[in-house]
Amino acid sequence: MASDHPDNPTQALRGRGAVSNLAGRFAQSTSALESDGWDLEAPPPRRLETEALPERAKSIIATNRSPDLPFEQSINPYRGCEHGCIYCYARPAHAYVDLSPGLDFETRLFFKPDAPALLERALRKPGYRCKPIALGSNTDPYQPLERDKRLTRKLLQVMQRFQQPVTIVTKGQLILDDLPLLAEMARDNLCQVAISVTTLDNALKRRLEPRTAGPAARLRTIEALRYADIPVAVMAAPMIPAINDSELEAILSAAHAAGAEQAAYILLRLPHEVAPLFRQWLQEHYPERMSHVMSLIRQSRGGRDYDSSFSQRQTGSGVFAQLLAQRFRISCRKLGLNQRRQTLDCSHFAAPPRAGEQQSLF
Structure with a gap:
């Protein structure tokens, strides 16, 4: 039995992060193209177009009780992400729909057209208790597909009507299209935004997360959000040993200069299929560093590619992880980051009257 999908190009494709369509862990059988010896010349890898299909969801708010996550409920209007970040911990979710966490994850996308209606239905339920909703915890809510579908904007409009607080993490410039809406919500203490900045090196960015905004554009986004009085943080994530x-x-300093007041970092996570996909990426782009990078990762993950325990998965353990945490604390202290924590306001949550309903006078 071969290990990869027939569409495995075996080398990096322009504008894509993964270098293969590695089979998902639930695949019953897999296949791969093999030469019959008659190839006179290897064909060039074909261009992979992005395909987006509707996904009919029964509900839209996901809940979690993970002690190391800063939210209890989240919404993901999209499945898969065209940004193509090779390190994305959400890649394994594509295996649940019988697709590859590799190239399929960044080329075969799903959108949830009923998401705004489902959110309104959920917020109107008598038993709903208002807590901040994290928008885009699994894939980026401002990936390129948002330009066409505008699902993130429609969800924000529903939240504003209900006075429902929201947090957003993104590396997409499309968030600037929603700046007026977010500024209105921020005035009511209903939103916070974190911009992910993984590197300040454009060449590394193109290899690591090929269809994302460049580093300078993300810093300008932080500046625009801060200018609009929207609370903004920087996510220096993931930190990859011997890569970034x-x-x-430098990332923390540049983000602070742009206006970020809060900061966080995450050590590279390699759950399930992300580990072999990341090793393929290293072999393609940094073969001379591959063994050193993986050695440092294992030293920080208890001798394995990944440790999923709540106490370890975000920051790791061991000497390298401890030094990284210390560097982060020292830098934040010098820059004045994380001096105060802002809590979003849930006290004004209320279901607005439906069309045709008469609002109570009392």
Whole structure:
């Protein structure tokens, strides 16, 4: 039995992060193209177009009780992400729909057209208790597909009507299209935004997360959000040993200069299929560093590619992880980051009257 999908190109494709369509862990059988010896010349890898299909969801708010996550409920209007970040911990979710966490994850996308209606229905339920909703916890809510579908904007409009607080993490410039709406929500203490900045190196960005905004554009996004009085943080994530970890202080400093007041970082996570996909990426782009990078990762994950325990999965353990945490704390202290925590306001949540309903006078 071969290990990969027939569409495995075996080398990097322009504008794509993964270098293969590695089979998902639930696949019953897999296949791969093999040469019959008659190939006179290897054909060039074909261009992979992005395909987006509707997904009919029964509900839209996901809940979690993970002690290491700063939210209890989240919404993901999209499944899969065209940004193509090779390190994305959400890639394994594509295996649940019989697709590859590799190239399929960034080329075969799903959108939830009923998401705004489902959200309104959920917020109107008598038993709903208002808590901040994290928008885009699994894939980026401002990936390129948002330009056409505008599902994130429609969800925000529903939240504003209900006075429902929201947090957003993104690396997409499309968030600037919603700046007026977010500014209105921020005035009522209903939203916070975190911009993910993984590297300040454009060449590394193109390999690591090919269809994302460049580093300078993300810093300008932080600046625009801060200018609009929208609380903004920087996510220096993920920190990858011997790839971008040396940039931690520079990222924090640049983000602070742009207006970020809060900061966080996450050590690279390699759950399920992400580990072999990441090793393929290293072999393609940094073969001379591959063994060193993986050695540092294992030193930080109890001798394995990944440790999923709540106490370890975000920050790791061991000498490298401890030094990274110390560097982060020192840099934040020097820059004045994380000096105060803002809590979003849930006290004004209320279901607005439906069309045709008479609002109570009392």
